[in-house]
Every structure is written in C-alpha cells, then in structure tokens.
Amino acid sequence: MTRLNLTLACWDYDRTRAIADGRVRVDGIDLNYVSLPVEETFFRMLRFGEFDAAELSLSSYCVSLARGDSPFVAIPVFPSRFFRxxxxxxxxxxxxxxxxxxxxxxxxxxxxxxxxxxxxxxxxxxxxxxxxxxxxxxxxxxxxxxxxxxxxxxxxxxxxxxxxxxxxxxxxxxxxxxxxxxxxxxxxxxxxxxxxxxxxxxxxxxxxxxxxxxxxGIFPIMHVIAIRREVYERNRWIAQSLLKAFVEAQRHTYEDLMISAALKTMLPWQIAAVEDTVRTLGEDWWPYGLERNRAALDTFLRYHHEQGLSARQLAVEELFAPETLEAFRI
Structure with a gap:
C-alpha cells in the first residue's frame, strides 16, 4: 500500500516526541511533524485549515462541532491536560x-x-x-x-x-x-x-x-488531536493509525520518567514527583481513549453548554472518530 504523506502540527511534548523524532512510525503514513507553539497552531488550523491534522483547543473544537459544520474530527488523544x-x-x-x-x-x-x-x-x-x-x-x-x-x-x-x-x-x-x-x-x-x-x-x-x-476523579483536558474532515473522510483508517502511534509514543515517556540512572529531565526530584503522581492519579495518570475520560469530558461539555458556547450539550461520542472508540474496546 502506498503510504500517505500527512502533516501534523503539534507542540514539542515529551509524550509526542517519539513520533516527532521517528522512533514511532504511524501505520501507513509518512508524517511531517511540525512543532509549533499552541497559539500559532490553533490560529492557523482554525482560520485556514493549514494542516492535515493538528493539536486543537478542546473548546474551539467543540464550538465548531456544536454549530454542525465542523471541518474537523478528533481522536481521543489529549496532548495537554492541566489543573487550572x-x-x-x-x-x-x-x-x-x-x-x-x-x-x-x-x-x-x-x-x-x-x-x-x-x-x-x-x-x-x-x-x-x-x-x-x-x-x-x-x-x-x-x-x-x-x-x-x-x-x-x-x-x-x-x-x-x-x-x-x-x-x-x-x-x-x-x-x-x-x-x-x-x-x-x-x-x-x-x-x-x-x-x-x-x-x-x-x-x-x-x-x-x-x-x-x-x-x-477529573484531570482537566485542554487539547485534542483533530484531523481535517475531508482528509479523514478520504481515508478513515488514519484516525486509528494516529491513535496507535500517540499511545505508543506516550508509553515511551512513561518509561523515560521512571529512569533513575540518569535523569532525562532537569527536574532534580523527578522520580519522587512521578511516585507522588502515581499515588494520587494512578499508574496511567494521563489516559487516552473515551471511557477513562468520560467523566472529565462530560463535565467539560456541560460547562461549555452552561457558559453559552454550545447551544446544546454535546454527547461525548460525538467528539471522536468512531474507529477510535472501537479500537479502545479491543
């Protein structure tokens, strides 16, 4: 099968770096990973649809989805989370x-x-x-x-x-x-x-x-990975291919953060911070997929509607490519 050439815009995260540097390849895709600050990525994708896929603000994505004409479809990968x-x-x-x-x-x-x-x-x-x-x-x-x-x-x-x-x-x-x-x-x-x-x-x-x-039990989700809908509709299999790659890249980071022989970050108490995080949030403290994030997503979608940003409260299942939901049930 001829591999597709796709461009992905995303910030330089530890959890995506294995994709950016080629250690993790995306099934069927030759990926051009463009590392950009999030504000620039959002502006260029939302205004001009410049990339085949990109990191997007969860709220901006939901605004476009609630209007019924969203040019994007997301996968349940959350490159940014933050307690605010x-x-x-x-x-x-x-x-x-x-x-x-x-x-x-x-x-x-x-x-x-x-x-x-x-x-x-x-x-x-x-x-x-x-x-x-x-x-x-x-x-x-x-x-x-x-x-x-x-x-x-x-x-x-x-x-x-x-x-x-x-x-x-x-x-x-x-x-x-x-x-x-x-x-x-x-x-x-x-x-x-x-x-x-x-x-x-x-x-x-x-x-x-x-x-x-x-x-x-909520670790707030900030961003999703979204594919331009026309790109997704031509080759729907790319949603699951991207999801698999992001999961694998994240696995590398989980392992890296536990290496104590030589720290991979400049945080002097990195190992203690990881151990404390595991005690509080569990071993997979940054989960991908729908089910483990349903409570956080449901809560956000309620907020989005209550604050006037979506005329109706979206359902969690509406957010993501169906192929990626099935993948996480296997």
Whole structure:
C-alpha cells in the first residue's frame, strides 16, 4: 500500500516526541511533524485549515462541532491536560480573598472561549457557587495588545464581554487594578515582576488541585488531536493509525520518567514527583481513549453548554472518530 504523506502540527511534548523524532512510525503514513507553539497552531488550523491534522483547543473544537459544520474530527488523544486552580490571579486592590468573592467582579480572559477559562468558570460554579454569568469578562491580549477571539461567538445576552481594545493588556490592567481577576492559561508577567500587586487566588494550588482530583476523579483536558474532515473522510483508517502511534509514543515517556540512572529531565526530584503522581492519579495518570475520560469530558461539555458556547450539550461520542472508540474496546 502506498503510504500517505500527512502533516501534523503539534507542540514539542515529551509524550509526542517519539513520533516527532521517528522512533514511532504511524501505520501507513509518512508524517511531517511540525512543532509549533499552541497559539500559532490553533490560529492557523482554525482560520485556514493549514494542516492535515493538528493539536486543537478542546473548546474551539467543540464550538465548531456544536454549530454542525465542523471541518474537523478528533481522536481521543489529549496532548495537554492541566489543573487550572493555579491559573486564577487576583489584583491586590480587588478585595478578593476567597473564591466566592469573584462573584460580580471584573475578570480578564484572553478569549472567552479558551479551554482553560471554560474549566475555571465551571469549577468555580460547581465548587464555589459562582454563576458564570455573574462577572463581567474583559477580553484581549494578556501580554501583547490586540488579541481577538479566534472564533466568532454568539453568546446569550446574560454573558457580558468587554473587549479591552488594541492598546491595553490584561497583565497590566490586573496590576493596575483595572480588572479584579484573571482567568488564563499562562501566568501573567505582572505576577512575576509585581508580586505585591498580583497574586494567585489559591496560595497552595497544588493542595487544592489534589483535593479536587480525589473528590472528582477529573484531570482537566485542554487539547485534542483533530484531523481535517475531508482528509479523514478520504481515508478513515488514519484516525486509528494516529491513535496507535500517540499511545505508543506516550508509553515511551512513561518509561523515560521512571529512569533513575540518569535523569532525562532537569527536574532534580523527578522520580519522587512521578511516585507522588502515581499515588494520587494512578499508574496511567494521563489516559487516552473515551471511557477513562468520560467523566472529565462530560463535565467539560456541560460547562461549555452552561457558559453559552454550545447551544446544546454535546454527547461525548460525538467528539471522536468512531474507529477510535472501537479500537479502545479491543
């Protein structure tokens, strides 16, 4: 069989590196792995469909899917996951001491539809009773002015979004007290250079996140791998081929992280961190496939709908190529 030539855009993750460097080959495919920062990948794939397959924001993918004309189909591979309690920052002048104090406040978000703020708003609602429609959301560039939503949104009127324009940044506005809080995926620079003005909402976010996981079993999913639908429809077998390759590449990383003779990362207590992670999340702490991620995905899809980003709550099975669901039952 002639091998297909496909291009995949994805960040340089340890769990995908065996695909990028050729140690893991994709059945039937000669893969051109393009390593790009996630924001660039998202923009180029969502706006222009530049790649055959790419890492995508889970939220952006769901926005397109809920509209019924999605140009993508995903596989249940999650290159990015992150507990986001550590990503809520507050201004020293805001008077915010507890999560409940966020109600009715001025909250910055680089994009309302970003996956990280969707999780943050949902967790604040479930855990602390903060209605997602309660704050006013200020949207725009965190460090560079002029950022806009990658996808045009049609939200219910109860959600109030205020673009900050092309001259201001959320990081500076937070330090200056022009916004009370920031929901983000990256720590703002003002948190590092002005710690007297900007702090995390949770002083010990790791403890809060571990407690959250123990109670919910949810390790939040940020990104999926998505294939352009026209590429998938021509050769549906590539969904399962890609899935198998990502699973195999991840297996290499699990093994690498347990090697103690010579550490493969620059983390001095890497082995202790891995052992602690296994105690908390289990041996396969970054699972792929649908069933083991059903609770996390169901929760996210509920948040997505409750926050006005999808007109109906999507079903988990709608997210992924059917061939990949069968593969994980074997």
């Amino acid at each position: 309690h550590s990503c809520i920052f507050v201004s020293a002048t805001s008077g915010i001491e507890r999560p409940e104090d966020l109600a009715g406040k001025r909250v910055g978000v680089p994009e309302y539809q970003m996956t990280a703020p969707v999780w943050i708003r949902g967790i604040l609602h479930d855990e602390y009773g903060i209605d997602p429609a309660s704050p006013t959301y200020f949207t725009g560039g965190e460090e560079e002015p002029g950022r806009e939503e990658k996808l045009k949104l049609d939200l219910p009127e109860k959600f109030r979004l205020v673009p900050i324009g092309s001259e201001r940044t959320l990081s500076r506005m937070l330090a200056d007290g022009e916004i009370d809080a920031l929901h983000t995926a990256r720590a703002p620079s003002s948190f590092h250079h002005s710690p007297h003005l900007v702090r995390r909402l949770f002083a010990d976010p790791v403890a809060v996140e571990k407690d959250y996981y123990r109670r919910t």
